[in-house]
Amino acid sequence: MTNLQQLRHFAALVEHGNFARAAEAAHLSQPALSRSIQALEASLDCRLLDRHTRGISLTVHGQVVLEHAQRLLAGSRALENAVSQLDNLEAGELLLGSGPYPAARLVPQALGRMASDWPRVRVKLLIDNWQGLRERLLRDELELFVADIRDLSQDPLLSIQALGVHPGVMFSRPDHPLAERRNLDIEELLEYPLAATRLPESVERELSSVSGREQPVSIQCDNFMVLKALVAQSNVLSMAPWDVIADDVSAGRLVILPLRHNSFNQHSAYGLVSRAGHTLSPAAQAMRLQILADAPP
Incomplete structure (x- = not known):
């Protein structure tokens, strides 16, 4: 590596x-x-x-x-x-938000180091979709969040720093009827229920276009751990950025469904979001740096 x-x-x-x-x-x-x-x-x-x-x-x-x-x-x-420069960060509170996918891997890694380096800083973590996080940020219920930024990028009220991307994948349990197939079309996948978090509008439009369905998602849930458990014990399929299921695939708990080339091309679009014109507290600055250390270039 x-x-x-x-x-x-x-x-x-x-x-x-x-x-x-x-x-x-x-x-x-x-x-x-x-x-x-x-x-x-x-x-x-x-x-x-x-x-x-x-x-x-x-x-x-x-x-x-x-x-x-x-x-x-x-x-x-x-x-x-x-x-x-933050060695004297001995107290304070951070109100942090995260989307479901960053909360599955990126944020816990950064938060773990934050807790080790500055154990006296109290952190309150809220997990929600990007719409809910934006509303809470503007109500000063959050200081910083990391989430999908595709539907936020033009918002003048926000300060956004895009992070690197991970490819998007469709996945299932290892013994799913589709697991041994190759070059699958979206139409074949959607013969089974699809579970997902609240999708960005661009992703939802593409999924609707390639599937021919106005509502292609059967089960919407913003708790990714619930989605993984659901997929692991049923014929339900789901989609996610590669980084959040890489360990499960390596351990044999989940498998990637091989799609036909160009049948569905998506990727993560994580970003760090705060209020425009607002200076971050030392705790928020420290968390921002921890997240940037783990994010792909």
């Missing part, structure tokens, strides 16, 4: 142009630096460098990885700097 240390070594190698100078700058032996670069290439399954007598040159893949590495390393430095 790619890590920041490997990216630091890669960036140093590009900066210095050869292994000897880069290894010295990184306080490594040349064999250790070479192993780190090889491990990065193996984790990404591509060649990043062309090695020759004059030094190294970047491949096309290497150029792309370098751009992302520089952004990630800059973000890591910014996070460390910002967190170091």
Whole structure:
């Protein structure tokens, strides 16, 4: 798995142009630096460098990885700097909101670190769909929330920071009648009940269009844990960003339903949302940084 240390070594190698100078700058032996670069290439399954007598040159893949590495390393430095300024955060309360999907993985990871770093900060977490969270934010019942932002992006009352995306997937229990099928169409999926959270308008329109149904969702529930339990014990299907069911798929509790190419293309659209023109409290700033540390680039 790619890590920041490997990216630091890669960036140093590009900066210095050869292994000897880069290894010295990184306080490594040349064999250790070479192993780190090889491990990065193996984790990404591509060649990043062309090695020759004059030094190294970047491949096309290497150029792309370098751009992302520089952004990630800059973000890591910014996070460390910002967190170091909050060492005196010994009290306070954070009113935090989350959509159902971020609440299944992204927010608990960030909240766990927050609780470890600043145990005296009290956090009240509310889980709701993006509409309910927006209303509560504007009533000052929340200071910050992370949720799908597709239907919020043009709202002048909000300050929004988009996060990276995860591909969307349809999933079922492992022994579902469709689990062994390939190249499924949406029409075949919707022969079975579909359960989902409240969908963004763009997703609902696409699902209605490809299915030919005005109301394609049979069961709407904004508690994703309930949706997963429902899918695990019935023929009900559901949809979600990949990150929130990756562990369940790896453990064999759920399976991804392979859709025909271009039959339904969706992805997550998480974002951090606060009130426009309002300065975040130290606790909210700290939580924002924790979430950004886990969000995909």
